[in-house]
Amino acid sequence: MTDTPSKFGEVVLETKDLRKHYPLTQGIVFKKQVGAVRAVDGVNIQLRRGETLGVVGESGCGKSTLARLLVGLEQPTDGSIMLKGKDLSKVSSRDMRSVRRNIQMVMQDPYTSLNPRMTVGDIIGEPFDIHPEVVPKKGRIARVRELIDLVGLNADHINRYPHQFSGGQRQRIGIARALALNPEIIVADEPVSALDVSIQAQVVNLLERLQDEFGLAYIFIAHDLSVVRHIADRVAVMYLGKVVETGNEDEIYEHTTHPYSQALLSAVPVPDPALRGLRDQIILEGDVPSPANPPSGCRFRTRCWKAQEICAQEEPPLMVRPGSEHPSACHFAEERQVVGAVS
């Protein structure tokens, strides 16, 4: 990705050709590797201070795997992750803890991601057990109350258990916990997908407020392209383990050039009956191929209406192409207006 000037701060997180392949094995006693699921297969992203990078794509394209790699819940098969300029594969295990403190995760499911037997205070304060240096022991309770307050919950509920809260409130607890160690980066994997629409806006607005207040950088993963448009400054569109297009919010939503992004965007229903029949809806044929056996060349070619011979032979690199200013991984990248009415 090119280093375009940006209103945001310095680069805080960067991946280079990041890969995660899960081995596919056969046999019970003598396990033999027969292939691999290429869940994340060469991803380059960059995130600046104070910026939100939206990651979108359909089920199974590797979004959650990418998230787990970024926060260290999983080790890459190949490639590197640079956190504040440090290559994580080269950080000593002694320094790792303090480096990792800078990047925290908010999980998708507010119903299962919190330990039901712990009080809210213990859940939010748990990271201090691992990082006692962050808050002195006797200041802990005050800090936990402050965090509860920060996410708009009642600090007097510090001794309640998760089941005593609604889904949206539980997601706030997850956010408070992620903020406990004053990270600079938060990776949020579908943080509002499990919430009711009337509650979603509460959580989205909270994330935006916290970002303004603390200059947080977000990786915001979602399959809801409307929410991502609302919250993201830049967007990366993933298909079968790869980023196929990336750009700022306007470039992706108004000037998209990759056929997959175009199909994805055009499929999003718009809550406006006046636009019925006036939108350019691209209906894709066929199903998503298996990430264990991706098509040769361009991975999207089996569903692409523009595919030519070259698409099966040469993998189109993610790069800026003539007629457009943002990178796209399509041999025939071409702008097409797909959201809103066709003019």
Place this chain on the structure above:
Amino acid sequence: MTTEAPVKSPSTARFLSQLDMTAPPLEVRNLHVEFHTTSGEAHAVNGMNFVLSQGETRAILGESGSGKSVTAQAIMGILDSPPAKITHGEILYRGVDLLKLSDEDRRRVRANHIAMIFQDALSALNPVFTVGFQLGELFRKHRGMSRQASKAKAIELLDMVKIPAAKQRVNDFPHQFSGGMRQRVMIAMALALEPEILIADEPTTALDVTVQAQVMGLLSELQREHNMSLILITHDMGVVADVADSISVMYAGRVVEDAPVADIYARPAHPYTKALLESIPRVDLKGQELAVIKGLPPVLTNIPPGCAFHPRCRYAKDNCKVPPEPPHYDVDVNRVAACHYWREVIES
């Protein structure tokens, strides 16, 4: 589809003679459903009303727990009772109250007249039988067809829902199909016996957007072709805007607004509808501020008195907080809203 006229048994003929074909395909009147729970009676459906007209697509929209699926299950006669209990109301199919029918007639309606598609297609299909067997079973059981004829029917149906290579795929098991394909198989099953009414309960919620577009497109096309009346249950205001003619917005088990789709989006008359529309981001708009609906959905064992929405409502005044609940005010022909202050809401 070509179906040879089914042989009518005397009991079928008796049932059919009760129907008033000039009455709307379906009308739900003042339906109440409760669940007996350890923390008291949960009032899941509290006076549900709507009329489904011939050939119409009516959306039933509401958030999780608002009573959409329970309403659908009551119509189909598949509620688990206990714990569920229908305490009031009528469900009229062509003028005949389904709640008063014998079990046999009820089954007849389910098999031949009103079909339903469930949200979770995988769990609705039997994993140990091939897709073809399960489709064919319908024709063997309800149409008395032979094995061979029913298999041909199954292939025809898979073709209709655009499963590629239907002749081969008919022998596959459900797990060999993708999520979108399974949902299309469910549509095929629901349409197999050519029902007049189809109830689709969140038919695309579990699917990716590109697959959702495929499935919704197919559903609309088949509905037109077969002149079915369709009830589409969803919480997605985008999907509703794309396909529905009219919409019933539910809150706490009750319709709070019922209107033609274009009207409701242009000028919502109930504060809840209005707040929902303002709180969802749109893919075609950037930078709009998301309005927040304060508070939480109601607890069904303890629904607020008066207007159930009043604790979260920015228009609420004292009379909203006490019984009776706001009646369905006529906002226009074909349009009602259950809010004392609908005039103010629609003008703001």
